[in-house]
Amino acid sequence: MMLEIKDVRKSFGKDGEVLKGVSLSVDKGDVVAILGPSGSGKTTFLRCINFLERADSGQMVFDGNVYDMHSIKKRDIAAVRRKTAFVFQNYNLFLNKTVLKNVMLGLVHGLGMPRALAKEAALSALERVGMADKLNAYPSQLSGGQQQRVAIARGLAAKPEIIYFDEPTSALDPELIGEVLNVMRSLADDGMTMIVVTHEMEFARSVSNKVLFMDKGEVIETASSEDFFNNPARERTRAFINSILTKGGVEKKPLSEPQPQPQLGFIDSTR
Amino acid sequence: MTARQLAIVKDALPFLLKAFVNVTLPLTALSFLLALLISVLVAMIQYAKVPVLKDLCRVYIWIIRGTPLMVQLYLVFYGLPDVGIVLDPFPTGVLVFGLNEGAYMAEAMRGALESVPSGQLEAGYCVNMSYTSTMWHVILPQALRTVFPSFANSLISMVKGTSIVSAITVVDMFKEALDIIGRHYEVLPLYIEVALIYLVFCSLLTLLQRLGEKLLGAYGGAR
Numbered sequence: 001m002m003l004e005i006k007d008v009r010k011s012f013g014k015d016g017e018v019l020k021g022v023s024l025s026v027d028k029g030d031v032v033a034i035l036g037p038s039g040s041g042k043t044t045f046l047r048c049i050n051f052l053e054r055a056d057s058g059q060m061v062f063d064g065n066v067y068d069m070h071s072i073k074k075r076d077i078a079a080v081r082r083k084t085a086f087v088f089q090n091y092n093l094f095l096n097k098t099v100l101k102n103v104m105l106g107l108v109h110g111l112g113m114p115r116a117l118a119k120e121a122a123l124s125a126l127e128r129v130g131m132a133d134k135l136n137a138y139p140s141q142l143s144g145g146q147q148q149r150v151a152i153a154r155g156l157a158a159k160p161e162i163i164y165f166d167e168p169t170s171a172l173d174p175e176l177i178g179e180v181l182n183v184m185r186s187l188a189d190d191g192m193t194m195i196v197v198t199h200e201m202e203f204a205r206s207v208s209n210k211v212l213f214m215d216k217g218e219v220i221e222t223a224s225s226e227d228f229f230n231n232p233a234r235e236r237t238r239a240f241i242n243s244i245l246t247k248g249g250v251e252k253k254p255l256s257e258p259q260p261q262p263q264l265g266f267i268d269s270t271r
Numbered sequence: 272m273t274a275r276q277l278a279i280v281k282d283a284l285p286f287l288l289k290a291f292v293n294v295t296l297p298l299t300a301l302s303f304l305l306a307l308l309i310s311v312l313v314a315m316i317q318y319a320k321v322p323v324l325k326d327l328c329r330v331y332i333w334i335i336r337g338t339p340l341m342v343q344l345y346l347v348f349y350g351l352p353d354v355g356i357v358l359d360p361f362p363t364g365v366l367v368f369g370l371n372e373g374a375y376m377a378e379a380m381r382g383a384l385e386s387v388p389s390g391q392l393e394a395g396y397c398v399n400m401s402y403t404s405t406m407w408h409v410i411l412p413q414a415l416r417t418v419f420p421s422f423a424n425s426l427i428s429m430v431k432g433t434s435i436v437s438a439i440t441v442v443d444m445f446k447e448a449l450d451i452i453g454r455h456y457e458v459l460p461l462y463i464e465v466a467l468i469y470l471v472f473c474s475l476l477t478l479l480q481r482l483g484e485k486l487l488g489a490y491g492g493a494r
C-alpha cells in the first residue's frame with residue numbers, strides 16, 4: 001500500500017461535518033476516481049490530504065510513514081507534498097510567469113534544483129503534455145485546455161509519486177475536455193498513480209481501476225471500477241448512476257437491479 | 272504682461288528651477304521612496320497577519336489618515352523639540368511626507384495583495400514552494416503591477432504636496448517664488464510661472480506612468 005487515508009473528518013465552523021470519516025487506500029499504479037454529487041465533500045477531501053485544508057482528525061500512511069492529519073508538522077507536510085502534485089479545477093497557473101517559468105518555478109525555488117536541470121525537467125514535462133511549443137506564452141494567452149495541460153506538466157515535472165486532480169475538466173469548454181483527458185489517460189497508461197475527482201463518467205469507467213463514491217461527506221461505496229459501474233452494490237449508487245444517465249440527456253433504461261450490464265461507454269460528458 | 276513683469280519672470284526662472292532640482296525633486300524622491308518602503312512592508316505585514324505587528328500597522332494608518340498633513344509637519348518640527356527630539360528641516364520633511372503618503376499607499380497595496388487570487392498561493396504550496404518564496408516570486412509581483420497606477424498617482428500628488436514644506440523653513444521652489452514676490456511685488460505672473468513648472472513636470476510623470484503601464488501590461492497582453 002502506497003497511500004492510506006483513514007477516517008478523515010472535517011467541518012467548517014459550525015455548519016456540520018463536511019467529511020464524516022472518509023477512508024481510502026491507494027496502491028502504486030492505481031487510478032482512483034472519486035465520484036459523488038455536488039457538495040458531497042470531494043474537493044474538501046482532496047484538499048485535506050494535501051493539507052491545503054487542515055482536517056479535524058484522520059490518519060495518513062504514506063510510504064510507510066504515519067502522520068496524524070490534524071497535528072502534522074510543517075516539515076512533514078512538506079515531505080508529503082514533495083511526493084504529490086495537485087491539479088486544480090481552475091488551473092491556478094502563476095499568472096505572472098510564462099509557461100516554461102510556471103513549470104520551472106517550483107523545481108528551482110521549491111526543490112532547489114539547479115536551473116539547467118530544472119529547465120530540462122520542465123521541457124520534458126511540457127513535451128509530455130504537448131505544450132513544448134508555447135514555452136514563452138503567458139497563461140492569459142492560452143485556452144483553458146492548454147492551461148490545464150501546463151498545470152499537469154507543472155505537477156509532473158517534480159516527479160511525484162501521486163497526482164491529485166480536482167475536476168480537471170469542469171471549467172473547460174466541451175471541445176477542450178478531450179485534450180486534457182487524453183493527457184491523463186496516457187499518464188495512467190504509463191502507470192502514474194492518480195486520484196481523480198471527476199464528473200466524467202466515461203473517463204472514470206474506462207481509465208480508473210477504483211471508485212470512491214461519496215455523498216454528504218460519507219463514503220457510500222468503494223469498489224473496483226468494474227464492480228462499481230456494472231454491479232453497484234448500493235441503492236444510492238444506482239440512483240446516482242441513473243441520475244447521471246438522465247442528466248446526460250441519454251435515453252437509457254434506468255438500472256434497477258445490480259445484474260444487467262449497462263453500457264455507459266457512449267456517455268462522453270455529463271455536463 | 273509689461274516688460275518689467277516679463278523681465279522678472281525671466282530672471283526668476285533659473286532660481287526657481289534650481290530650487291526645484293535641488294530641493295523639491297530630492298524631497299519628493301526621498302519621501303516617495305520612504306513611502307514605498309513603508310507601504311509595501313505595512314501591507315505585507317497585514318496580508319500575512321503577523322500578530323501584534325499587524326495591529327500596530329492599523330494604528331499607524333488610523334493616526335496618519337485621521338490627522339492633517341500640516342499638523343503632522345508642525346508636530347514633528349516644532350513639537351518634538353519639546354521632548355528633546357530635534358531634527359533638521361529637510362529630513363523632517365522627508366520623514367513626515369514619507370510617513371504620511373506611506374499610510375495611503377499601504378492601503379492601496381493591501382488591496383492589491385488581497386486581489387491576487389488565493390489559488391496562486393496554494394499553487395505555490397503544491398509545487399513545494401514556501402510562503403515566503405511564493406510571496407516573492409508570485410504574489411508580490413502581481414500585486415505591484417496592480418497597484419502601479421495608484422502608486423504613480425501618489426507620486427504625482429507628492430510632487431505638489433511638498434510645496435507646504437516652507438512651513439518648516441525648507442526653501443523649496445515655492446518658497447523661492449514667495450521670496451522673489453516679496454522682493455518685486457509681482458504676484459500673479461510668478462504664481463503662474465511656478466504653477467506651470469509643476470504642471471510641466473507632472474505631465475512628464477503622467478506620460479511616464481502611461482509608458483510604465485504599457486510596459487507592465489497585462490502579462491502577455493490583454494486577452
Ligand SMILES: Nc1ncnc2c1ncn2[C@@H]1O[C@H](COP(=O)(O)OP(=O)(O)OP(=O)(O)O)[C@@H](O)[C@H]1O
Binds near residue numbers: 037040041044
Ligand atoms: N472553505 C469553506 N468554508 C465553509 N464551507 C465550505 C468550505 N469549503 C467547502 N465548504 C462546504 O463543504 C461542502 C463540501 O464542499 P466540496 O467543495 O468539498 O464539495 P464537492 O464534492 O467538491 O462539490 P462539487 O462537485 O460541487 O465540486 C459544501 O457544502 C461546501 O459548502
Ligand SMILES: [Mg+2]
Binds near residue numbers: 043
Ligand atoms: Mg469540488
